[in-house]
Amino acid sequence: MDKGAVLTHVLKQRRTPSLLGGEQPVSVMSSSRYVSQLTDREVENQLTDREVENQLPSLDHAIRTPLSGEVQTVVLVGGEGSGKTTALEKLVVDWAKGEHLQNFTYVLHFGLMEIRSLKDELSLETLLQHHHSPVPSESMQLVLQKPEDVLFVFDDLDQYRLSLDPSVHTLCSDLSQAVSVSCLISSLLHGSLLRGAAFVVATRTTGRLEFLNGTRVEVSGFLKPQRETYFNGFFTDPAAANKALLHMERTLGFYDFCTSPRFCWTVCSIYKTLMDAGAKLPDTLTQLYVDILVHLMQALSLKEACNRELVQALGVMASHCSVSQNSSCTKEELHSFGFQSLLSSVGAFLNVDGDLESDACVFSFTSQLMQEFLLAVSFFLDTSVSEGMEKMWEKHKGHAKFLDLFLSGLSEPVQRRPLVILLGEFNSDRISDFKSWFKSSSEETLKGCYNDRHHRCFHLLHQAQNQSLVKEIISPSARTGISYGDLILQDCVALNYVWSCLGEMQLLNLYRTRDLTDEKAEVLAPAMSLSHKIQLSYSTLSTGAVSHLASALSRGRTEELDLAHTSLGDEKLKVLCAGLRDCKLHTLKLLVCRLTEAGCEDLMCALTSGSSQLRVLEMMFNQIGDLGFMKLCKALQSPQCKLQQLQLRSCELTAVSMEALSAALCSGKSELRKVDLTSNTIGDGGVEALCKSLQHPHCKLQSLNLFDTELTGACCPHLMETLMSEHCSLLELDLSVNDLGHEGALLLCQALSRPGCPVEKLGLTRCELTQQVFKELGSLLRSGTSRLKSLIVGLNKVGDQGVKHLWDAVAHPACLLEELDVEMTDLTDACVEDLCAAVRASKTLKSLELRNNSLTDASVPALVQVMQDSCNMQEMNLKYNDFSEDVFEMLDECDKIRY
Numbered sequence: 001m002d003k004g005a006v007l008t009h010v011l012k013q014r015r016t017p018s019l020l021g022g023e024q025p026v027s028v029m030s031s032s033r034y035v036s037q038l039t040d041r042e043v044e045n046q047l048t049d050r051e052v053e054n055q056l057p058s059l060d061h062a063i064r065t066p067l068s069g070e071v072q073t074v075v076l077v078g079g080e081g082s083g084k085t086t087a088l089e090k091l092v093v094d095w096a097k098g099e100h101l102q103n104f105t106y107v108l109h110f111g112l113m114e115i116r117s118l119k120d121e122l123s124l125e126t127l128l129q130h131h132h133s134p135v136p137s138e139s140m141q142l143v144l145q146k147p148e149d150v151l152f153v154f155d156d157l158d159q160y161r162l163s164l165d166p167s168v169h170t171l172c173s174d175l176s177q178a179v180s181v182s183c184l185i186s187s188l189l190h191g192s193l194l195r196g197a198a199f200v201v202a203t204r205t206t207g208r209l210e211f212l213n214g215t216r217v218e219v220s221g222f223l224k225p226q227r228e229t230y231f232n233g234f235f236t237d238p239a240a241a242n243k244a245l246l247h248m249e250r251t252l253g254f255y256d257f258c259t260s261p262r263f264c265w266t267v268c269s270i271y272k273t274l275m276d277a278g279a280k281l282p283d284t285l286t287q288l289y290v291d292i293l294v295h296l297m298q299a300l301s302l303k304e305a306c307n308r309e310l311v312q313a314l315g316v317m318a319s320h321c322s323v324s325q326n327s328s329c330t331k332e333e334l335h336s337f338g339f340q341s342l343l344s345s346v347g348a349f350l351n352v353d354g355d356l357e358s359d360a361c362v363f364s365f366t367s368q369l370m371q372e373f374l375l376a377v378s379f380f381l382d383t384s385v386s387e388g389m390e391k392m393w394e395k396h397k398g399h400a401k402f403l404d405l406f407l408s409g410l411s412e413p414v415q416r417r418p419l420v421i422l423l424g425e426f427n428s429d430r431i432s433d434f435k436s437w438f439k440s441s442s443e444e445t446l447k448g449c450y451n452d453r454h455h456r457c458f459h460l461l462h463q464a465q466n467q468s469l470v471k472e473i474i475s476p477s478a479r480t481g482i483s484y485g486d487l488i489l490q491d492c493v494a495l496n497y498v499w500s501c502l503g504e505m506q507l508l509n510l511y512r513t514r515d516l517t518d519e520k521a522e523v524l525a526p527a528m529s530l531s532h533k534i535q536l537s538y539s540t541l542s543t544g545a546v547s548h549l550a551s552a553l554s555r556g557r558t559e560e561l562d563l564a565h566t567s568l569g570d571e572k573l574k575v576l577c578a579g580l581r582d583c584k585l586h587t588l589k590l591l592v593c594r595l596t597e598a599g600c601e602d603l604m605c606a607l608t609s610g611s612s613q614l615r616v617l618e619m620m621f622n623q624i625g626d627l628g629f630m631k632l633c634k635a636l637q638s639p640q641c642k643l644q645q646l647q648l649r650s651c652e653l654t655a656v657s658m659e660a661l662s663a664a665l666c667s668g669k670s671e672l673r674k675v676d677l678t679s680n681t682i683g684d685g686g687v688e689a690l691c692k693s694l695q696h697p698h699c700k701l702q703s704l705n706l707f708d709t710e711l712t713g714a715c716c717p718h719l720m721e722t723l724m725s726e727h728c729s730l731l732e733l734d735l736s737v738n739d740l741g742h743e744g745a746l747l748l749c750q751a752l753s754r755p756g757c758p759v760e761k762l763g764l765t766r767c768e769l770t771q772q773v774f775k776e777l778g779s780l781l782r783s784g785t786s787r788l789k790s791l792i793v794g795l796n797k798v799g800d801q802g803v804k805h806l807w808d809a810v811a812h813p814a815c816l817l818e819e820l821d822v823e824m825t826d827l828t829d830a831c832v833e834d835l836c837a838a839v840r841a842s843k844t845l846k847s848l849e850l851r852n853n854s855l856t857d858a859s860v861p862a863l864v865q866v867m868q869d870s871c872n873m874q875e876m877n878l879k880y881n882d883f884s885e886d887v888f889e890m891l892d893e894c895d896k897i898r899y
Helices: 003-010 025-030 049-055 059-067 084-096 112-117 124-129 137-145 181-190 224-234 238-251 261-276 285-300 304-324 331-337 343-348 368-381 389-396 403-410 413-423 428-447 451-464 467-473 476-480 489-502 518-530 543-555 569-580 597-607 625-636 655-665 683-694 713-724 741-752 771-782 799-811 829-841 857-869 885-892
Strands: 073-077 106-110 150-154 198-203 215-221 328-330 350-353 362-365 505-509 531-535 560-562 587-589 616-618 645-647 674-676 703-705 732-734 761-763 790-792 819-821 847-849 875-877
Touching: 003 084, 003 106, 059 073, 059 084, 059 198, 059 215, 073 084, 084 106, 084 150, 084 198, 124 137, 124 181, 181 198, 224 238, 224 261, 238 261, 261 285, 285 304, 285 343, 285 368, 285 403, 285 413, 304 328, 304 331, 304 362, 304 368, 304 389, 304 413, 328 331, 331 343, 331 362, 343 350, 362 368, 368 403, 368 413, 368 428, 389 403, 389 428, 403 413, 403 428, 403 451, 428 451, 428 467, 451 467, 451 489, 467 489, 489 505, 489 518, 505 518, 518 531, 518 543, 543 569, 569 597, 597 625, 625 655, 655 683, 683 713, 713 741, 741 771, 771 799, 799 829, 829 857, 857 885
Parallel strands: 073 198, 073 215, 106 150, 150 198, 505 531, 531 560, 560 587, 587 616, 616 645, 645 674, 674 703, 703 732, 732 761, 761 790, 790 819, 819 847, 847 875
Antiparallel strands: 328 362, 350 362
């Protein structure tokens, strides 16, 4: 095969470059501006574009490698303008130059135009002999004998109108048999003809070629590093290249289509024109396409009426292509759209396949984006009343991806003004119709809980660039809203724009954001700074994202940050703590963050920085251990530390670190008011150490939770001594799920009866209490000296007789109890009379917990009646008792009962 002829054909300029159609492959290759793209494969989240570049193979390599081995078919898949054609022609040129794929003797390259030009029926033999680089007739036998030496390269095969599915053809296997072009190509691809030959097929994502087997190569296009290389190659001035690149990345870089080489060409071309003229670069996608359309129309030098007629005709074509999902139109169809006198001007906007004078000429949009933009412009230019916004949107919404964005941008006078100069005034009725539709649909969307629809609303507002419109549509009730987790980059841009327009925000809800990258967090940082509360629980943050979060905290107004279940780890916590030293944060939630002793060192530094405002720190379910906690206790002794609440459930603490906590509490410098030590191995020795500080006049602790901390009755004398102390300030004490036993509990009752004992809430769930203890508790509540308002004594199996002491106490006028929990205490219907009498007599009781007892249907009428009659009672929980469905309707009569 004559490789020189192949090179001559491929390197022949077949079409002039255009603003929308892109630079031709031959121009790219001959000017040494070719930038090899990347291909998609699974890579870990959180990687930068530079790291992704290092991991992903280049497109050239991904195509050549399988063809050098056993693979016979490579399917190259990419969107419009993704560089598939350039990559294929580069492949053919490299082969013809002897650089790659020399295992093939024949490489036959067919583009869509060449396939379309083939006559109705022909044989493979005829095709090979009449190719632009023909296979000589004397070599045909060699081709038959060694088909593995042949490589077919088919470009844009998805746009071929006739079906190539082998199931709809009678496939041929005879080299000399004349068949239809679609049957011939199908027979080749299926392997019934010239079995053993290899193929590279380029296609957009489509279901039309699903029958193709082989290695699938997804084109990633240009990531940031490739875009940088491309811009530097396009602009001769490095400063201009840098300015253009930075502006595109800031205003457009978050859109997927920015990976398209053709789009990069369009942006570079229009930016250069604007920069040379000293004009402002566009800030939105709509503004970009306004500038592009203005440039194209000015180049045509038509009168206003002709400009308007041309754009409206293009809009009709755009609507037809969108609804029919057919990317190309015939000359006859173009005439029906209104192009009769304007055909000579369509080349700036459309691909023209064939001779303009020929009826066989085929036209298609070079850009889906421009197609939808022209549809939007023509909608606003149309003066007819036949189709309003609602009808037009229903027709196109399933096919158009950017139409509503362009409509939103063009509805604003500032953005459409350059077009008005060229095309005349837009239809004010249609603009009003769009704005009415947008406002009503947005209000409906923001009432719902579909975050993707919220995101779309934000995108439309971003395109409009109208701050007052944002405030009008995003009402205060819509601002707390749903979680905006799992954002893509362009969602972050739109959300940040909306938040920035609104100013101060109560909540930025990013719950379950599974890939908050450096790039996304940088975009969202201003929104973070404006939010009083940031919800990031169950999210995954990169180190870079944490850095941006820390910066946002240090310069913003955030008072509460929830990072629960983020697997943050010590290294990222270190980065976060840099922002904690100088911010307004009051509450930090770090439960289940995989923190260890090392992280506590950074927290200690942040807490003692002198500028930290942190009041509440939740550290539950982190393995900080005694050494880590002792570091926090050191911070508590600093006058700079303002911490008031510390939650340390399941942090692997023991009695060892309680001495350090005790020292902090009685140091006179600690502001700590509440400590939760649930599910740690504190033991009696740890409580003894704590009790010393609780009796100290400098100790300000008001709430101590020792739920499930392996205590026994041996700790009760120390607790008794504490509660008897005049310096004790405890208002809440939870000793639940500890084996305090009969004797220990009686000691507590004795202490609680001391006049002046401050305890208002007492938790004794599952503490092995007896009826005698319940009797003492009843006496305590009736004594007139007790301040108890909440008593939680569930899971102590004392039965009706034991709990009767409490019912009697509740009925007593000296009892202050507001909340009583007797869950799973073996209550039966026999207690209901005393229960109801207590509720009726009490002037304070508001909540009664009766779950998991043995109450039956017989008790329901009395319970419903007493709840309906009571003015004080707010809730009675009867879940998991022995009720049948027969009484559900009766229970429903009282909305204060849960069952």
